[in-house]
Amino acid sequence: ARRKTTRALRKLYEKQTPLTMVTCYDYTFARLVDKADIDIILVGDSMGNVIQGHDTTVPVTLEDIIYHTRAVLRGNQSAHILADMPFMSYQASTDDALRNAGRLLKEGHAQSVKVEGGEELATMIARMTAAGIPVCGHLGLTPQSVHAFGGFRLQGTDDEAAERLLKDARALQDAGAFMIVLEMVPAALAKRVTNALDIPTIGIGAGPHTSGQVLVLQDMLGMNSDFKPRFVKHFASLENTVVGALNAFADEVHQRSFPDDEHSY
Numbered sequence: 001a002r003r004k005t006t007r008a009l010r011k012l013y014e015k016q017t018p019l020t021m022v023t024c025y026d027y028t029f030a031r032l033v034d035k036a037d038i039d040i041i042l043v044g045d046s047m048g049n050v051i052q053g054h055d056t057t058v059p060v061t062l063e064d065i066i067y068h069t070r071a072v073l074r075g076n077q078s079a080h081i082l083a084d085m086p087f088m089s090y091q092a093s094t095d096d097a098l099r100n101a102g103r104l105l106k107e108g109h110a111q112s113v114k115v116e117g118g119e120e121l122a123t124m125i126a127r128m129t130a131a132g133i134p135v136c137g138h139l140g141l142t143p144q145s146v147h148a149f150g151g152f153r154l155q156g157t158d159d160e161a162a163e164r165l166l167k168d169a170r171a172l173q174d175a176g177a178f179m180i181v182l183e184m185v186p187a188a189l190a191k192r193v194t195n196a197l198d199i200p201t202i203g204i205g206a207g208p209h210t211s212g213q214v215l216v217l218q219d220m221l222g223m224n225s226d227f228k229p230r231f232v233k234h235f236a237s238l239e240n241t242v243v244g245a246l247n248a249f250a251d252e253v254h255q256r257s258f259p260d261d262e263h264s265y
């Protein structure tokens with residue numbers, strides 16, 4: 001199957017087919033995602049948390065995103081590949097943003113990039129779009145700003161914040177963004193934003209009315225049974241499966257029943 005283009009995503013949106021997106025950071029999982037009905041892979045800076053073990057996405061570098069995007073690409077031929085622009089790869093200047101986004105396409109072979117923020121990014125997004133770089137926005141809880149927010153919590157909860165978010169979403173669309181992620185906002189607000197726009201919204205902790213949904217792969221597979229914020233659903237319990245398999249191996253090694261004849265030369 002040919003990789004999904006922004007145009008293909010647009011067609012799904014126009015047909016009101018919900019868009020499916022998961023994060024992915026490596027070849028092995030990318031191959032499994034390829035076998036499933038997933039439209040978009042986000043090589044997310046959530047790799048800072050789930051791959052690198054940091055508390056935030058702040059330490060993730062452009063090199064990290066490029067490295068993981070290349071690994072994902074080799075395992076998956078069908079999904080649209082969206083790469084996150086990490087903290088400080090676009091905030092300091094529009095020139096930086098263009099060069100760094102360019103590197104994600106040239107070296108990472110991503111098809112589009114994602115940036116966190118509202119109206120203040122409009123000029124930058126317009127320039128990136130004009131340069132042929134499809135840009136996805138990200139509003140609501142924007143994890144790169146965790147130190148400014150003072151924690152990870154629901155956004156857009158009062159009228160003023162809700163109006164600002166709606167205004168930001170319009171500004172991103174007007175600047176040329178092809179899609180917007182809405183993270184941790186009330187379902188009613190996400191619905192309002194989705195109805196106000198004519199580009200797709202992708203929700204995470206944003207209720208059922210967005211144009212599509214995204215989850216972090218390791219979260220939705222239940223690879224950490226302790227990590228279950230309200231917006232995460234464990235569609236599998238891989239923690240149990242993996243630990244069980246490791247202990248089965250250890251037991252057989254201790255009992256010297258592995259390897260048996262079948263697994264020996």
Ligand code: KIV
Pocket residue numbers: 023042043044045046047084181183204214216
């Ligand atoms: O990095 C990430 O996983 C994300 C999603 C939560 C949208 O940005």
Ligand code: NA
Pocket residue numbers: 044045046057084
């Ligand atoms: Na991200």
